[in-house]
Amino acid sequence: MAVRAHSGRRPGDSGTREAIATAARRQFAELGYDRTSMRQVALEAGVDPTLVSHFHGSKRQLFLSVIELPFTPADVLPGLLAGDPQDLGTRLARFALGVLESEEGRSRMIGLIRAATSEPEAARVIRELITRELLTPLAEGIGSIDAPYRASLLASQFVGLAIARYVVAVEPLASRDPATVAADIAPTLQRYLTGDLSSWPLP
Amino acid sequence: MAVRAHSGRRPGDSGTREAIATAARRQFAELGYDRTSMRQVALEAGVDPTLVSHFHGSKRQLFLSVIELPFTPADVLPGLLAGDPQDLGTRLARFALGVLESEEGRSRMIGLIRAATSEPEAARVIRELITRELLTPLAEGIGSIDAPYRASLLASQFVGLAIARYVVAVEPLASRDPATVAADIAPTLQRYLTGDLSSWPLP
Numbered sequence A, B: 001m002a003v004r005a006h007s008g009r010r011p012g013d014s015g016t017r018e019a020i021a022t023a024a025r026r027q028f029a030e031l032g033y034d035r036t037s038m039r040q041v042a043l044e045a046g047v048d049p050t051l052v053s054h055f056h057g058s059k060r061q062l063f064l065s066v067i068e069l070p071f072t073p074a075d076v077l078p079g080l081l082a083g084d085p086q087d088l089g090t091r092l093a094r095f096a097l098g099v100l101e102s103e104e105g106r107s108r109m110i111g112l113i114r115a116a117t118s119e120p121e122a123a124r125v126i127r128e129l130i131t132r133e134l135l136t137p138l139a140e141g142i143g144s145i146d147a148p149y150r151a152s153l154l155a156s157q158f159v160g161l162a163i164a165r166y167v168v169a170v171e172p173l174a175s176r177d178p179a180t181v182a183a184d185i186a187p188t189l190q191r192y193l194t195g196d197l198s199s200w201p202l203p
Helices: A013-035 A038-045 A049-056 A059-066 A073-081 A085-101 A103-118 A120-142 A147-167 A178-194 B013-035 B038-045 B049-056 B059-066 B073-081 B085-101 B103-118 B120-142 B147-167 B178-194
Strands: none
Touching: A013 A038, A013 A049, A013 A059, A013 A103, A013 A120, A038 A049, A038 A059, A049 A059, A059 A120, A073 A085, A073 A120, A085 A103, A085 A147, A085 A178, A103 A120, A103 A147, A103 B103, A103 B147, A120 A147, A147 A178, A147 B103, A147 B147, A147 B178, A178 B147, A178 B178, B013 B038, B013 B049, B013 B059, B013 B103, B013 B120, B038 B049, B038 B059, B049 B059, B059 B120, B073 B085, B073 B120, B085 B103, B085 B147, B085 B178, B103 B120, B103 B147, B120 B147, B147 B178
């Protein structure tokens, strides 16, 4: 995408920003965080390298602006959190399976995990993202004692399911029907949400 | 490591094999499965490229021979499986935390996860390895109905804990003391091992 030389508001601004984001998304996914460079992103997007930092700041900021959760927590959490708290584990398990059974959801989730395991810096960015957008709102919704810890335990089962069932494809977990898997992990999630944990009540 | 030109039994055979394995281990870990080549492994090991296939077969076989579980299941499982089946979840949870709290165990576990998420071929090799060496013996030890499925559910919580606590370092899970985390995931493991699952008893 060509960019005009004159300054001021340009009709191509949003197109340029989007072309950079598309190139960055592809390179982060295929090359990983470390081997993606601002210069190569600019080259692929067909823009001057200075525009990448103009529009997206640092490489870290660029990464943060192009990674995406497999869903938008603000759209989804209120609906999940409404209703009987004793069924929240079931609702979350069904929702998680629904996300991971869709090709786009699964691909985004695996992309996040791949980025997190490949580079400590990417892991840090992803931690900030999921803590802010997902775990903190979820913990506030749970409202129970030690809710942030409970939300992080829940995240551990969710990410483990994504890897064991969809990435490594461990059998028979990988081929078991989604409704069964959801039903079988739901009590795990429910205990993490509202059950007794070893550290609470305190001795 | 130099290799002598004459044939027959050479004193350097085991040294050569080990030099190749060391180079392969490093390159698989740092470059991933796809970008590791037999030729580059030979170069780093200082041996003729034909010796890599001579000693280790195909690239897939080379990968399989150098990846390592964070522990030796045959050494560990009998001890864990002995004792009260109703406490097996606790024993496995404590063992898992012990492995992941050690630097070498954690590093191997993360290496396996990184390889599995980076290449489908590596994921397949790892799936075969953990199924054969870990999940099948564990399922035989559990002996309950649907034991292979139970073992794979257990693996999902284990791998998720490794990623959430040690790779992404989600808080407060990452900084909670290991004994507390072991106690909090133990009931999850125990239910997967011996508890009711949705699919059993069959309706």
